[in-house]
Each structure stands twice: as C-alpha cells, then as structure tokens.
Amino acid sequence: MTFEDLPEDIIRSILSFCDIRTVLAVGRTTRYNHRLSVEKLVWVDLVQDLRHRGFIDCLSHSDIQSLSQEALVALVRRILTGPASWNLGRPSLDATKSSFISRLKRQPSAIFLKKTSDPPATQPEVEISARRALSRPGAAMEDPSNRDLLLLSGGEYLIARSRPSLECWNIPANTLVWSRSVPEPLEIFSFAAEVLGGGDGTNILICQTCRFGVCSVEIVNLHFQTGLTNTLFSNLYPDPANWRIKPRICGNIACIGWECRADQAPPKSFCILIDWKRMLHLKLAPDNSQHQECPIFVNLIRDHVFFVANNRSGSAEIRLFDIAAFSAHWRPTADPAPLKPVYTTDIPTIVCEKITKSWYNFRRRFDLHAHESPVEEGRYRVWLCLSGFTGPKLGKGLSVEYRPLRFVYGYSLSLKDKVHWQQAAAPAADNIDYWQSGTSYSGHKYGTLNGSGEFGVFRLADASSTSFVMVGDSQSPHHGVQISPYSGALTYYERDLVVVTYYK
Numbered sequence: 111m112t113f114e115d116l117p118e119d120i121i122r123s124i125l126s127f128c129d130i131r132t133v134l135a136v137g138r139t140t141r142y143n144h145r146l147s148v149e150k151l152v153w154v155d156l157v158q159d160l161r162h163r164g165f166i167d168c169l170s171h172s173d174i175q176s177l178s179q180e181a182l183v184a185l186v187r188r189i190l191t192g193p194a195s196w197n198l199g200r201p202s203l204d205a206t207k208s209s210f211i212s213r214l215k216r217q218p219s220a221i222f223l224k225k226t227s228d229p230p231a232t233q234p235e236v237e238i239s240a241r242r243a244l245s246r247p248g249a250a251m252e253d254p255s256n257r258d259l260l261l262l263s264g265g266e267y268l269i270a271r272s273r274p275s276l277e278c279w280n281i282p283a284n285t286l287v288w289s290r291s292v293p294e295p296l297e298i299f300s301f302a303a304e305v306l307g308g309g310d311g312t313n314i315l316i317c318q319t320c321r322f323g324v325c326s327v328e329i330v331n332l333h334f335q336t337g338l339t340n341t342l343f344s345n346l347y348p349d350p351a352n353w354r355i356k357p358r359i360c361g362n363i364a365c366i367g368w369e370c371r372a373d374q375a376p377p378k379s380f381c382i383l384i385d386w387k388r389m390l391h392l393k394l395a396p397d398n399s400q401h402q403e404c405p406i407f408v409n410l411i412r413d414h415v416f417f418v419a420n421n422r423s424g425s426a427e428i429r430l431f432d433i434a435a436f437s438a439h440w441r442p443t444a445d446p447a448p449l450k451p452v453y454t455t456d457i458p459t460i461v462c463e464k465i466t467k468s469w470y471n472f473r474r475r476f477d478l479h480a481h482e483s484p485v486e487e488g489r490y491r492v493w494l495c496l497s498g499f500t501g502p503k504l505g506k507g508l509s510v511e512y513r514p515l516r517f518v519y520g521y522s523l524s525l526k527d528k529v530h531w532q533q534a535a536a537p538a539a540d541n542i543d544y545w546q547s548g549t550s551y552s553g554h555k556y557g558t559l560n561g562s563g564e565f566g567v568f569r570l571a572d573a574s575s576t577s578f579v580m581v582g583d584s585q586s587p588h589h590g591v592q593i594s595p596y597s598g599a600l601t602y603y604e605r606d607l608v609v610v611t612y613y614k
Contacts, residue, residue, distance in 0.1 A: 114142055121146050126155030130186060130485035150179040157182050164305055165189055165484045167265025167597040168240070168612070189484050192552035193598045193613040195237045196567055196579055237614040243607045244284045246270060246277075256297075259590045261601040261610055262312060263305045267334060268601065269314070270608060273297045276316060278332060281610060288337045292318055299325075302357045302364070310334060313342065315359040317366055325349035327366055329359065329386050343386035345443050355381060360410035362387040363433060367408050379406045380451060383415065383436065390440035393449040394457075397422060407476035411490055414525070417454055418476045418494065421464070426476070426496055429454055430461035430523075430531075461531050465494065465519055480523070481551040481595045492521035493549040493570060518570045520553065548593045556581075556591050556600065567593070567600075581613070 113121070125133050125147060133156065137147030146152065157174050160166050166174075166185070177185070191197055258271040267287065268279045276298050278288040292298060302315040311333045318326050329343040347366070355367035367381030380395035396406060396419035406419040413433045421427045431454075439452045476496055483489040496517045524530040547556040553570045559578060566580040581600060591602040599612045 114140065118146060122149065122152055125152045126159075129487045130156055131483075134485075148179065150182070153179060153182040157185060160186070160189070160484055161264075162308060164263030164309065165596045167261075167263075167594070167599060186484065188598075189596045190552060192550055192554050192569075193239075195614050196552075196554055196598065197569070238611055239614040240612040242281050242610040243604075244268070244279055244281055246279075246606055246608055257590055257603070258301070259592050259601045259603070259608060260301075260303060261592065261594050261599060262303060263596075264309045265594075265597060265599065265610070266309075267305075267312070268608065268610070269301065269303055271298055271301055273299075276301055276314075278312075278314075278334075279608070280334070287334060288332055288339065290316065296320065300354060300357050300366075302359045304359050304361075306331075313359060315357050315364050315366075317354075317357055319349060320346065323349055327357075327364075327382075327384070329364060329384075343384065343389070343443075345384075345391070347382060355406065355408060358408065358410045361412060363410055363413075363415075365408050365410060365415070367406060369405055379419070381406065381408045381417075382449070384443075385440060388440075389443045391443050391449065392436060392439045392441060393451045394436075395451040395453055396420070397453040397455040405476055407478050409478050409480055411480045411482070412525075414460070416478055416480060416492070418465075418478055419454070425464050427464050428461065428478075428494065428519075429459045429463075431457055432460055435459075460529050461523075463531075463533070465496070465517075477546060477549070479549040479595070484551070484596065486524075488524060488526035490523040490525070491551055491553075492519075492523055493553055494519040494521070495549070495555075495570065520571060547591045548595070550593050550598055551595050552598070554593065554598065556593055581611070 116124075121143075125136065128136075133147050133152065137144040154175055154177075157166065157177075158171065161169060161171075161174065166189070174182070188194070252272045256273045260269045262268065266281060268281055270277045270279065274294060274297060275289060275291045277286060277290075279285065280287050290298070296319050298316060298318045300317045303312050305312045311331060314330050314332055316326075316328045316330065318328075320326050324346045325348075327343075327345055327347055328341060330339040330341050332339050343364075349368075355369065357366045358364065362385055364384040364386055365381050366384075367379070369379040380393055382391055383394055384391045394408075394415075394417065396417070406417065408418075409416040415431045415433065417429045417431065419427060435458045436452070439457075441447075441449060476494070478492065478494045480490050480492045483491060496519075519533060522530075522532040543558050549555050549570065554567050555570055556565070556567055558565045564578075564580055566578055568578040589603040591600055593600055597612060599610050601608065601610050603609070
C-alpha cells in the first residue's frame with residue numbers, strides 16, 4: 111500500500127500533524143497530494159498548531175476556523191515576512207497570479223535583500239490594524255531608563271518591570287494578574303519569561319538586588335487564570351553590578367550574566383548557566399582576560415546556548431554549544447564553594463566562527479536574537495547586530511579617533527539530524543541607530559534615522575535607509591519599546607498607558 115492508497119481523511123489527519131514545510135513538500139509530489147495539501151481543513155489544523163505554540167497573537171480557535179484558505183496562508187506568510195506596510199518596495203501578494211502555495215514559498219534567495227526601488231521622497235508611515243492599551247497608574251512617574259516591557263507569546267498577557275516591582279497584566283481585560291514588589295533600596299533589575307505550551311502559564315526568571323553585594327535569582331511558575339505562583343528555583347549569586355546582561359530562560363535552562371570593570375579580576379565578563387530542574391549551575395566565561403573591555407552576549411534556544419564575545423585576538427566571535435557538552439562541568443547549587451569559571455575554549459562547539467576582522471573593536475553593543483521557524487521544526491533564524499568603533503591598534507597612552515561602525519549578520523540554523531549553518535552579512539546603514547528593542551523573525555528592528563529625529567522600523571537585511579518606515583508619533587521615541595518576534599507588534603509606554611500596536 112502506498113501513501114496515496116490511504117483514505118483521504120487519514121491523509122488529511124497525517125498532514126495536520128506535520129510542519130508546514132513538510133506539507134508543502136508533499137503537495138509538490140502529485141496532483142492528488144497537492145489537492146489534499148491545500149485544503150482548508152488541513153490549513154486550519156496547521157495554523158491552530160502555530161497558535162498553540164505561540165506564533166500567532168490575538169486569534170481564537172473560532173477566529174482561525176472562520177478564515178478562508180487564502181487568508182490562512184496569508185497569515186503564515188505575514189509571520190515570515192512581517193507586516194506588509196513594513197516591507198515597502200517588495201512585491202505585494204495581490205500583485206501575483208501564482209498559486210497560494212508558491213506565494214507562501216516565494217521568499218528572498220538570501221537573507222539579505224537587494225534594494226528593489228529608489229528611496230521615496232518622504233519617509234512613509236505604516237498603517238495600524240489594531241491598538242490595545244492598558245492603564246498603569248503612576249507609570250509616567252517611573253524612570254524611563256529603568257523599566258522594561260515584554261509582550262508574551264499569544265499577545266494576551268504582558269509583563270512590566272520598574273525598579274521596585276514586576277507585574278503581569280491581562281491586556282484584553284485590563285486587569286493585573288500578579289505582581290511582585292521589593293522595598294527600597296532593593297530593586298528588580300531584570301527578568302525573562304517563557305510561556306508554557308498551551309498558553310496556560312509562564313515561567314518567569316526574576317533577578318533582584320540584595321544587600322552585601324549579592325543578587326537573588328528566582329524562577330517562578332505563574333498560572334494566568336488563578337494568578338498563583340509556585341517557586342521552581344531560588345539562589346544567591348555575587349553581583350558585580352556593572353553591566354548586567356539580559357537574562358534568558360528556555361525550557362529547563364536559564365542564564366544571567368555580567369560585564370565587569372577593567373580592574374576586575376579575571377574573568378571580567380561571565381554568565382551563569384542554570385539547570386533549574388536538576389538544581390545545577392556553572393560559570394561560563396570567554397578566554398579573553400587580557401582585554402580591557404569584554405562585552406559578551408548570551409542567548410538560549412532549545413537545548414543550545416549562543417555565546418558572543420571578543421576572542422583573544424580581539425575579534426568578535428560567535429559560538430554555539432549543545433547543553434550536553436557541559437555535562438562534566440555542572441555543580442550542585444547547594445554546594446557553597448565559589449564557582450570556578452569554565453572557559454568557552456574548553457567546551458566542544460557546534461559552531462565557532464569569527465564574525466569580524468581583527469581591527470574592529472566592538473564594545474557594549476552585541477545584540478543576538480534567535481527565533482524558531484514557524485514552518486519547519488528544528489530550524490532557526492538568527493540575527494546578530496554589532497556596533498562599535500574601528501581604527502588602528504595603538505599602544506597604551508595613545509589616543510585615536512575611532513570611526514563608528516555597525517554590522518548586521520543573518521544566520522539560518524538547522525538542528526535536524528546534522529547541523530546546517532549559513533551566514534550572510536552586510537554593513538548596517540550608517541544613518542540608522544537601532545535600539546535594544548529586540549529583532550523580529552522577519553528581521554525588523556526599531557530605531558531612528560540619525561539627524562532626522564524620526565523613529566520607526568526598518569529591515570536589517572537591506573543595509574540602507576530605504577526600508578525605514580515611520581511608526582506612530584515619529585518625532586518622539588517610544589519608551590520601553592519592544593518588537594514581538596512573530597506578530598510584529600510594538601509594545602511601549604505612553605504616559606500612564608502601556609500600548610500594544612499591530613500593523614497591517
């Protein structure tokens with residue numbers, strides 16, 4: 111019996127459990143399989159799975175069922191490419207007469223795009239499709255430089271941090287679900303969160319200062335409907351309190367990190383990896399202790415760690431580790447002995463690649479985001495932005511005027527069977543200053559045109575200002591702005607309001 115000999119309802123059921131790339135591949139084999147692979151029943155199940163996994167915001171089960179076949183495919187393509195009004199100069203879906211499958215598959219041949227049109231005389235402004243706002247009384251009085259926002263996957267819940275508190279809000283209901291406060295002079299200085307499968311709750315990593323030069327790291331599980339929390343992990347760590355790296359949590363692995371002063375004893379920069387389920391941890395550091403400044407950036411994907419730092423020669427370098435490679439280095443959190451550093455050069459790597467030439471001196475601005483593909487399980491799109499200065503190497507006591515420099519790297523990473531790693535790179539536009547606002551799967555980022563005072567979004571891949579589109583009140587920056595990985599929503603403060611804006 112062949113695959114096509116199976117009853118149609120069985121084939122539809124099989125396709126509904128596949129990822130979208132597999133369904134597209136099956137549809138290209140025979141006309142019979144093509145007809146089944148494009149049926150609405152199959153695509154409703156595929157899009158429902160994306161919603162369950164957090165790739166889609168603000169759509170209920172019934173909303174998805176009510177969409178047409180073409181609308182379901184357009185929704186998936188929008189996740190891949192970002193809002194249409196953010197992609198001016200690229201061909202419109204409606205401008206083609208090809209089948210909807212080919213329109214979904216039609217993507218740039220490389221991550222970095224060629225300019226498709228001359229820059230417009232005036233910068234365009236994007237269209238808004240939906241705008242949600244919740245009231246946080248007193249938010250306007252908070253220090254804008256010391257507060258964060260995170261729109262959780264699914265678009266229904268949001269976490270807001272200020273210096274003394276951390277809050278989780280239900281956006282549609284405009285209600286406070288949960289809050290955590292600390293007395294002054296203590297502060298909650300950072301957090302990370304991961305929504306659990308099904309969207310019923312989230313695990314939140316909370317970092318707060320304590321007295322005597324230590325910080326508390328706690329992981330709690332929050333149930334959205336009840337607002338109840340359960341502590342999963344808690345431990346104290348020395349806090350150099352210089353430049354703290356944004357913490358991360360993915361599955362049972364979490365990380366926190368610091369960049370330390372030049373006079374700090376080696377390692378000057380390091381991160382703590384935590385296996386909170388097994389109550390284990392380790393201290394991971396780059397082997398570049400001779401450098402005065404040691405910027406690092408760490409991010410997590412499923413069972414893997416990205417680590418970006420300058421190597422011994424001063425060049426920025428990206429490394430990808432399998433969590434299993436650390437098996438001999440984990441230590442129990444109950445062990446009171448100080449953690450000894452584990453250097454990245456002592457751990458087997460899946461990927462180890464120099465990403466700049468040795469005369470580039472990058473400081474403070476590493477920004478790496480890795481997002482899982484909505485259409486292919488085990489594949490990730492990685493965006494790495496670096497900014498710093500370049501100039502000749504001079505001895506101590508000599509000064510030089512460095513030239514500002516930015517680079518953007520795009521990577522495609524597949525972890526299925528054998529690791530496949532592709533890189534494309536381009537200098538970033540000199541006249542665009544990107545903010546630490548996150549990067550979407552489609553490669554869009556929030557920033558400003560230098561000298562113009564205009565704020566908006568642009569495509570990292572274009573390496574030019576022709577992709578820049580203004581958003582909202584383009585003459586004033588949004589505070590605490592974050593861009594969502596897949597929906598393209600911008601989340602930001604407006605006085606006492608937290609606003610979530612979706613774009614067409």
